[in-house]
Amino acid sequence: MSTSETYEEKIEMEKISRPMVGLYLFIGGIIALILSIMASISLGAADIDFKTVWNSIFHYNEDVTAHQVIQEVRLPRVLGAAVVGSCFAVSGAVMQGMTRNPLADSGLLGLNAGAGFVLALCFAFLPGLSYSFIILFSFLGATIGAGLVFGVGSLTRNGLTPMRLVLAGAAVSSLFIALSEGIAIYFNVSQDLAFWYAGGVSGAKWYHLKIITPIAVVALASAWIISRSITMISLGEEVAVGLGQRTKVVKMVGMMIVLVLAGTAVSVVGGVGFVGLIIPHITRAIVGHDYRWIIPNSMVYGGLLLVLADLAARTLNAPYETPIGALIGVIGVPFFLYIARKGGKEL
Amino acid sequence: MNTTFKKNQQQKTNMKKVLVIGLLVVLIVVAFIISMNTGYIRLSPLEVFETLFGKGTDKQEVILFEFRLPRIVISVLIGMALAVSGCILQTISRNALADPGILGINSGAGLMVVLYITFFPEKNFMSIMFLPFLSFIGAGLAAILIYGLAYKKGEGISPTRLILTGVAVAAGISSAMIVLTLRLTPESYQFVATWLAGSIWGSNWDFVLALLPWVMLLLPYIFLKAQTLNVIYLGDQMANGLGVAVERERRLLLAAAVGLAGASVAVSGGIGFVGLIGPHLAKQLVGARQQFLLPASALTGGLLVIAADTIGRSIFQTEIPTGIVVAVIGAPYFLYLLAREK
Numbered sequence: 176m177s178t179s180e181t182y183e184e185k186i187e188m189e190k191i192s193r194p195m196v197g198l199y200l201f202i203g204g205i206i207a208l209i210l211s212i213m214a215s216i217s218l219g220a221a222d223i224d225f226k227t228v229w230n231s232i233f234h235y236n237e238d239v240t241a242h243q244v245i246q247e248v249r250l251p252r253v254l255g256a257a258v259v260g261s262c263f264a265v266s267g268a269v270m271q272g273m274t275r276n277p278l279a280d281s282g283l284l285g286l287n288a289g290a291g292f293v294l295a296l297c298f299a300f301l302p303g304l305s306y307s308f309i310i311l312f313s314f315l316g317a318t319i320g321a322g323l324v325f326g327v328g329s330l331t332r333n334g335l336t337p338m339r340l341v342l343a344g345a346a347v348s349s350l351f352i353a354l355s356e357g358i359a360i361y362f363n364v365s366q367d368l369a370f371w372y373a374g375g376v377s378g379a380k381w382y383h384l385k386i387i388t389p390i391a392v393v394a395l396a397s398a399w400i401i402s403r404s405i406t407m408i409s410l411g412e413e414v415a416v417g418l419g420q421r422t423k424v425v426k427m428v429g430m431m432i433v434l435v436l437a438g439t440a441v442s443v444v445g446g447v448g449f450v451g452l453i454i455p456h457i458t459r460a461i462v463g464h465d466y467r468w469i470i471p472n473s474m475v476y477g478g479l480l481l482v483l484a485d486l487a488a489r490t491l492n493a494p495y496e497t498p499i500g501a502l503i504g505v506i507g508v509p510f511f512l513y514i515a516r517k518g519g520k521e522l
Numbered sequence: 523m524n525t526t527f528k529k530n531q532q533q534k535t536n537m538k539k540v541l542v543i544g545l546l547v548v549l550i551v552v553a554f555i556i557s558m559n560t561g562y563i564r565l566s567p568l569e570v571f572e573t574l575f576g577k578g579t580d581k582q583e584v585i586l587f588e589f590r591l592p593r594i595v596i597s598v599l600i601g602m603a604l605a606v607s608g609c610i611l612q613t614i615s616r617n618a619l620a621d622p623g624i625l626g627i628n629s630g631a632g633l634m635v636v637l638y639i640t641f642f643p644e645k646n647f648m649s650i651m652f653l654p655f656l657s658f659i660g661a662g663l664a665a666i667l668i669y670g671l672a673y674k675k676g677e678g679i680s681p682t683r684l685i686l687t688g689v690a691v692a693a694g695i696s697s698a699m700i701v702l703t704l705r706l707t708p709e710s711y712q713f714v715a716t717w718l719a720g721s722i723w724g725s726n727w728d729f730v731l732a733l734l735p736w737v738m739l740l741l742p743y744i745f746l747k748a749q750t751l752n753v754i755y756l757g758d759q760m761a762n763g764l765g766v767a768v769e770r771e772r773r774l775l776l777a778a779a780v781g782l783a784g785a786s787v788a789v790s791g792g793i794g795f796v797g798l799i800g801p802h803l804a805k806q807l808v809g810a811r812q813q814f815l816l817p818a819s820a821l822t823g824g825l826l827v828i829a830a831d832t833i834g835r836s837i838f839q840t841e842i843p844t845g846i847v848v849a850v851i852g853a854p855y856f857l858y859l860l861a862r863e864k
Contacts, residue, residue: 330861338682342619342860345689349794350853353846356719360846361838448693497704504697511690512671515683 193461197468200461204475208257211479215253215486216245255379256485257478258391259440260450264477265398265470266436267451268458272409272466273429276337277456277514281317281437282448283341288348288355289320290441291368295355299362306442307386314438321434323347338515352446375499376444376485387439394435395474401425401432402466409466447500449507450477456514539808539818546807546821550598553828557594558586560836593725597831597844598824599737600722600786601796605823606744607786608797609804609816610779613751614772617681618802618863619856622661622783623794625688629695630664631657631787636714640703650728654736654785661784665776667691717791720845722831724789736785740778741820747775748812755810793845795852796823802859826851 217223223231223241231242232250263281270279281287293316297304304312327343328335359365398405404425407415415422440447458472481499488499558570563585565573573582604622611620622628634656642649672679672687696718703714716723724732750771753761761768783797800823801815807822808814830847 327857327861331863336682338686339860341686342682342689343857346853346856346860349849350857353849353853357842357846357850360842361840363840491701492704495704498700501697501700504693505701508690508694508697512687515686515690516671516674 192463192465192468194465194468197462197465197472200458200472201468201475204472204479208475208479208482211482211486212253212257215256215482216249218486219249219489251381251384252376252379252485253482254384255387255443256376256481258384258387259376259379259444259447260477260479260481261395261474262391262436262440262477263447263450264454264473264480265395265451266433266440268455268466268469268473269398269405269429269436270433270451271455272405272469273426273433274335274340275409275411276335276340277517278337278341278452278511280448280450280452281433281440282348282446282450283452283511284344285320285324285347285351286317286434286437287320287441287446287448288351289318289323290314290316290438291446292316292351292355293319294442295358295364295368298364298368299358302364306383310386310390310439310442313442314434317434317438317441320347320351321430341515375488375496376481377496379443383443387443390435390439394432394439395470397428398432398436399467399470401428402470405429405466405470406464409464444481445500447481447503449503449511450480452514453507453510454480456510539814542807543814543818543821546818546825550821550825550828553825553832554594554598557597557828557832557835558590560832561585561590562835589725592727592730593722593831594828595730596722596725596733596789597827599730599733600790600793601800601824601827602741602820603733603737603782603786603823604793604796605800605804605819605826606741606816607779607782608823609801609812609819610744610751610775611797612801613755613812614775614779615679615681615684616755616757617684618859619681619685619798621795621798622779623792623797624685624692624856625665626668626690626692626695627661627665627688627780627783628787628792628794629692629699630667631661631784632717632792633664633695633699634660635788636699636703636717639713647728650724651732653788654732657788658781658784661780661787662777664691664695665780716843719843720791720793720848721843722790729789733785733789736781740782740785744775744778745813745816747771748816751775751812751816755812791843791845793827793848795848795856796826798859799823799852799855800826802855 213225213228216228217225221241221244223245227239227241228245230236231239231245235246236242266286267280270281270284271277290313293312294309297309297312301308324340324343324347325335327347328340331339331343333339355368359368404415404420404422407418407420408422408425412422415425437451454477455469455473458469458476462468462472480503484499484502488497488502491497491502555567555570559565559567565582565585569578569582570586572578573586578586608621611622611625612618635653638649638653638656668684668688668691669679671691672684674680674683699714699718713723750766753764753766754768754772754775756764758768786793801819803822804815804818808818826848827844830851831844834842834844834847
């Protein structure tokens with residue numbers, strides 16, 4: 176690829192960046208997110224009307240059972256889903272931009288499985304570990320998973336093609352999943368880990384939120400801060416260097432953000448894949464190639480997707496929960512096949 | 523003079539290969555005996571032999587004939603079936619990474635089995651005999667779906683895209699399996715989970731009987747086609763030139779591979795990687811000629827599953843599903859092959 180060509184490409188891309196659309200999409204997304212959170216809180220084993228939902232949040236009254244249900248069970252769960260969805264989606268967006276790999280997603284590239292494996296080790300050997308440490312270990316696991324996948328990917332003779340990375344990711348994931356299942360059965364911690372295989376936010380509590388929200392906010396904000404640089408890197412290494420970017424630094428920071436986001440999300444919800452694949456692709460198709468708009472929109476719509484998926488998981492087969500990871504997998508796989516077929520030329 | 527020397531040389535290497543195959547048979551017999559000894563209740567080799575010849579106690583007889591023996595026979599059979607299936611897939615697609623599990627064929631079969639079990643939970647003889655047919659249909663549908671999705675006009679099928687499509691379809695079918703069966707009956711979730719982990723769940727003689735005809739019919743058929751496979755591996759043009767109706771033979775062999783995979787999935791659950799490792803190890807041992815490669819693959823596959831099953835039952839106090847043990851060995855091997863492949 177010659178430099179002049181990529182500059183032309185850049186101009187081309189500037190043209191198809193649509194900031195106004197991005198803004199409207201963002202505002203619309205926020206409204207949709209708030210509405211779906213309200214709906215998700217009011218629907219459930221016992222339907223609670225919107226007014227009670229409103230009151231329980233802004234005029235909390237301990238004596239009303241509905242208020243307690245909302246405050247203790249539904250609210251943390253829904254907010255947890257929103258935060259986790261944002262984390263997955265933005266980690267996918269950053270990864271796709273930086274590695275110029277249309278198939279990048281924390282589930283596909285082994286981050287989720289790595290985190291799950293280390294969580295299994297924690298449950299088996301360090302029971303009763305405090306939640307902040309669990310997040311730390313989850314982050315460590317995501318790093319190991321990513322390291323292995325990219326390591327094997329870069330060992331291959333023709334280098335890191337997107338498809339090879341995904342294949343390496345699949346193999347690393349199945350290794351980690353097999354190991355975690357073995358640990359779970361052997362140490363009899365299947366019950367603690369069941370959430371991880373299936374994926375689900377039913378376990379989200381306030382104390383989780385208190386720890387993950389600040390981490391998520393910082394990581395999401397940093398992703399947005401470096402979004403301009405990500406846009407340039409997504410146009411090609413030469414372009415980015417030509418435009419005065421220190422690509423190494425940006426990539427390091429970006430990878431840290433990805434690992435923190437994925438690790439945090441997995442520690443709450445387990446191995447939910449495809450969110451980081453689907454959402455950034457859709458937002459990119461609408462707002463164009465400017466990551467300053469892709470990242471905030473991915474954040475909002477990732478949250479929205481998980482809130483809705485969680486609602487579906489609770490209501491499809493009530494009173495039983497459908498695993499949210501399986502639900503999203505059913506949508507995600509056809510989407511993945513579509514992207515893989517196109518070869519991601521639009522990235 | 524020179525030709526006779528070559529011929530002698532050829533015969534010598536052939537003898538070597540036959541010897542290797544013989545050694546594999548011996549190893550399987552040894553593994554068989556060890557596997558009969560190990561388990562929750564240990565039986566000494568002597569006790570095993572006594573029981574086999576009808577001199578054991580009632581308790582020993584029940585353990586051996588009702589629980590252990592059928593399970594061991596099944597592990598050998600599915601190991602053979604999966605490995606030969608993988609060998610055919612690798613040869614036909616000229617793709618070193620092909621395996622019925624990785625390609626998603628097993629998951630199609632599994633979906634059928636799981637649906638059938640959820641709708642008709644009673645395990646009588648007829649329904650067990652019917653299972654392999656059903657899972658053959660499921661495996662076939664999955665194979666057609668994957669082939670269709672991986673096919674691109676003008677480019678045909680690239681090996682990487684085929685595998686990638688297979689991996690994705692397998693993931694999708696597993697998700698669908700969980701969602702669907704949960705909707706049917708919550709209890710079936712346990713079954714699906716066991717299935718996905720690759721536990722040999724059907725371990726009584728009925729399942730052996732259901733599996734046996736498939737293996738007994740398809741393996742000899744495939745062994746007879748060894749020369750055809752050799753020729754297909756040379757490439758379509760060459761094969762056509764040598765007078766092989768490539769397309770027709772390919773379809774028949776593919777159907778045989780799907781049949782083997784389907785039948786073994788019907789009794790064993792989602793055990794992957796056997797079809798990958800078996801043929802690769804066999805190739806290291808006896809080379810690429812199918813006349814030797816196919817039987818050697820079958821034997822290494824059988825040995826692998828029987829070893830994994832024994833390890834899963836014996837080394838740890840709790841029973842670890844066979845599929846997990848195989849995956850722990852198989853996934854790194856897949857990565858190794860991926861890194862090495864051009």
